[in-house]
Amino acid sequence: MVRSQVLICGGTGCVSSGSQKVREEFEKQLELNGLQDEIKLVRTGCFGLCSLGPIVIVYPDGTFYSRVTPDDVAEIVSEHLLKGRPVERLIYADTGEAEETQTKIETALSETKFYKSQKRVALRNCGVIDPENIDEYIAMDGYAALGKVLTEMTPEEVIKVVTDSGLRGRGGAGFPTGRKWGLCAPNKAPQKYVVCNADEGDPGAFMDRSVLEGDPHCIIEAMAIAGYAIGATKGYVYVRAEYPIAVKRLGIAIAQAREYGLLGENIFDSGFNFDLQIRLGAGAFVCGEETALMHSIEGQRGDPRPRPPYPAVRGLYDSPTVENNVETFANIPQIILNGAEWFASMGTEKSKGTKVFALGGKINNTGLVEIPMGTTLREIIEDIGGGIPNGKKFKAAQTGGPSGGCIPESLIDTPIDYDNLTAIGCMMGSGGLIVMDEDTCMVDIAKFFLDFTVDESCGKCTPCRVGMKRLKEMLEKITDGRGTLEDLDKLEELCLYIKQNSLCGLGQTAPNPVLATLKFFRDEYVAHVVEKRCPAGVCKNLLTYTIDKDKCIGCGLCAKACPADAITRTDYIAPGHKLASFAINKDKCVKCGACIASCKKIKAISKR
């Protein structure tokens, strides 16, 4: 009889920090202590606190252990599992909290600051169930929504519930999901398709991966519901081959669903047939665009095509197709079970429900968070994210990855929803949220995202293929210190031209990072151009390293660290010092920063 369960995170984050080894060690230690029949190990999906992995939770008490190494396992087993004494040193305590709050050891996970303001709908089962066990999904009301739809509802009623819920596409553009289904349903065709877009390409976004890894069955269930609503019997999940764990678990889940007759013919004895296949993407960013994705499924080159006709009319294999993002699908079963009003009660007027964000960059709690729409950026960063590390100042947050823009500090209290973000020139995007502190150069960030989009442009249309390349060259000119004020105007003009004339969403949104940084951080661009100075100290060509000759104690550590032999001893001895100071030869200096790192104690070297 199992008296206790040990949940070990098997999401990609924790697997790469070693959760697999931790699991093996648990198996070994449980056996050693003769506990293997009393304590069950469960591999789950992502808990969301990826920076603290590998994560282990012990139930029934709910003790939350973070950063568990294989060496810690013996102690957890012999102390906690055998004797009931939680290992205090491994228990997660809120970061940035004062000591006294840590005295309450058995803080339930749901009470920590990280989890308290979250509302988990799409991620409800992630980190709770074993994704490779269909029975655990069923225990959490899994497939009940599909059963309800097939036995009690008409396709029109399903579409109405989804429409009334106000759910909008979570892939970034925010098109109302119910309307998409409603546009596809009336089209007559011998075959229709449901496609799940799991080609999550934005740098820094990983919520779709986590859903597929932690709760693959909910995607299968939602796609079958969509199939019933629009009259499709076939579905495809287009997922990146770079997500091996997600692909594997989804494959297992599909096989289990077929075995249970939840996929296949005559599901719930309703006469409805539906089956799914996985298609692996090779990692091209443009394949996240719906028409390019469908070309790729068909076995063609992943190029976009002009719309209309929209996929709802002519999509995959020229048949009517509904294509939704993973996170959008993840909301569907809950909407069916709890009703449209329940979903519409969360969020803001035009953006209902919750949104998952992948928190990354300069933030204490890197990981996945799901919050109701309308939560402010400040709450996400300061409360859930635990603030900026090392006492640095918040500068901006990038939403929507390379298609989005940055939100500056002055707008940190903006409630986040589709329309507010669009209004300030950003976009929701798939939900990557990269936090930047004062050490980030905004021109450099814009250049970084352009680097990405230039690489990923498919080359079909000229504005995107050539325009982006030229944009990047202009930014390089500015960060090299060769820019002029005229360039800034040209930059803006070219951005707008690319936006208006590109064929697909990639080109239409690719200039956004430049436009947003130009709008909110024009002074930084001006500093680069006029003063030939990078205020954040990032752009190498604009930096000079100098040694304060009166602070230098002449130890010579910097000269040893310098890979370019650019640092030599002078004959100046500062008052009060015994040895002559050093100086940097600016012609030889490669600006690598090794000298500053070597002078941590004295701090005599600075860059400007």
Next chain:
Amino acid sequence: MKSLAELQKIKANMKQRIVLREGSGDIRVVVGMATCGIAAGARPVLNELVKDVSEEGLSEKVTVSQTGCIGICQYEPVVEVFEAGKEKVTYVKMTAEKAKEIVEKHLKGGQVVEEYTIGAYQS
């Protein structure tokens, strides 16, 4: 899968297992599992409690967990029952058989088994 009833059956079977992860039920049963408790035979008691609570279908109401030494080592194995709004009940010198009785009478029936409580031993 041909009917909702079939789905319900799987759900009901699995619920017992999953419910452990939802944490605190209304009643918490805590077994002292320090060295003294283990030496006195706390593990069979704990396992019996877990098994019976599950078999009686009490999993949603009752959470069985363990704790360290309570400080009355001579009375081990010790089992404490916490219930919101009621006074804590401490059972001492437990055995698997007594545990079975406690699940039956106390956790299910709501009747404290006075003869096994610490009060009965001390008086």
